[in-house]
Amino acid sequence: MAQVSGVTQAMTNLNVAHRKLGLHPSDDPEFFGEWLQGLPELTAVERTMLDRLRQRYFYYAADGAITEGTIDVVLISPLLELLGLCDSPYKIRGEKLVKIEIESEAEILEGFIDALVVQEQFWLILIEEKRYGFSVMQALPQTLAYMMGQSLTETPGFGLITTGEDYLFVKVDRQLHTYGWSNKFTLSNPQRNELYDVVQVMKRLIGSVNIVQEAS
Numbered sequence: 001m002a003q004v005s006g007v008t009q010a011m012t013n014l015n016v017a018h019r020k021l022g023l024h025p026s027d028d029p030e031f032f033g034e035w036l037q038g039l040p041e042l043t044a045v046e047r048t049m050l051d052r053l054r055q056r057y058f059y060y061a062a063d064g065a066i067t068e069g070t071i072d073v074v075l076i077s078p079l080l081e082l083l084g085l086c087d088s089p090y091k092i093r094g095e096k097l098v099k100i101e102i103e104s105e106a107e108i109l110e111g112f113i114d115a116l117v118v119q120e121q122f123w124l125i126l127i128e129e130k131r132y133g134f135s136v137m138q139a140l141p142q143t144l145a146y147m148m149g150q151s152l153t154e155t156p157g158f159g160l161i162t163t164g165e166d167y168l169f170v171k172v173d174r175q176l177h178t179y180g181w182s183n184k185f186t187l188s189n190p191q192r193n194e195l196y197d198v199v200q201v202m203k204r205l206i207g208s209v210n211i212v213q214e215a216s
Contacts, residue, residue, distance in 0.1 A: 003107045003108070007110065007142055007145050007146065008142060010107075010145075011141040011142045011144075011145045012141065013141055014140065014141050016141060017140075017141040017144050017145060020102050020107070020145075021102070021144060021145060021148050021177070022177045023144060023148070023172075023177050023178070023179055024177065024178060024179075025178070025179060025180060026173075026178045026179065026180045031171070031173075031178065031180045032169075032171040032180035032181070032182065034158075034171065034201075034204055034205055034208055035169050035182040035183075035201045035204070035205070037204075038204055039200040039201065039203075039204050040200060040203050040204065040207075041200075042196055042199065042200065046082065046199065047193075047196065049078070049082055050082075050193055050195040050196055050199060051193055053074075053075055053078055053079065053195060054187050054193050054195055056074055056075065057071075057074070057075055057164060057165065057187055058187070060074060061165070066164060071163075071164035075164050076124070076162070076164070079195075079198075079199070079202075080092065080124075082199070083199065083202060083203065083206070085206070090206075099149060122157075122158050122159070122160075122202075122205060122206055123143070123146065123147060123157065123158070123159040123160070124159070124160045124162070125139065125143055125146075125159060125160065125161050125162070135166075136161045136162065136163060136166045136167070136168040136184060137168065137184075139161050140161065140168070140170065140181065143159055143161055143170060144170070144172060144179055147159055147170070147172045147174075148172065148174060154175065156171055156172060156173045156174070157171070157172045157174065158170065158171055158172075158205040158208070159171075159172070160198075160202065164187075165186060165187045165188060166184055166185070166186045166187075166188075167184065167185040167186070167194070167198045168181055168182060168184050168185075169181065169182035169201055169205070170182075182201065185197050185198050
């Protein structure tokens with residue numbers, strides 16, 4: 001009988017994720033080119049809104065650590081609305097139960113993830129700063145596990161890990177058991193609002209998902 005383990009407890013680092021999930025990082029610089037190539041331009045209205053959201057984040061951050069729920073309300077939800085992801089043809093799905101069977105170790109990993117899943121192919125994963133010590137990379141092993149647990153294995157999946165301040169994009173090819181990640185974007189850059197970059201990449205990735213779905 002397979003042992004059932006929680007994803008949070010089982011996926012403690014990338015070495016564990018590599019071994020249990022059979023994953024490996026891609027060494028091909030073109031593997032995750034979507035976050036660099038073909039990025040759409042932003043309108044003046046979008047830039048104004050993103051400047052406002054960045055200012056809002058630091059308004060709340062001035063009081064100390066911000067909870068996950070507050071970040072969702074004051075930053076993430078407005079971002080999704082700006083991108084039009086709450087309306088047809090998109091559909092946001094909230095907390096999701098994921099199960100991953102690890103045959104080589106007679107183990108089943110399962111857990112609920114507080115993620116916003118768009119069209120079952122783009123995962124937006126919001127983590128609390130205090131929980132992960134301000135590092136989105138520390139949430140990468142669990143994110144990989146959840147993305148590998150998706151039922152759609154024939155096409156790559158994309159994800160965004162964020163604390164509200166920092167943002168990291170992830171691509172997983174579930175057939176090749178390969179993954180890659182982007183640069184880390186951060187609101188703490190005093191010279192540029194990197195929410196511009198985040199929204200440009202999100203538009204590009206959601207566009208990639210739509211193209212694949214229309215072709216299938």
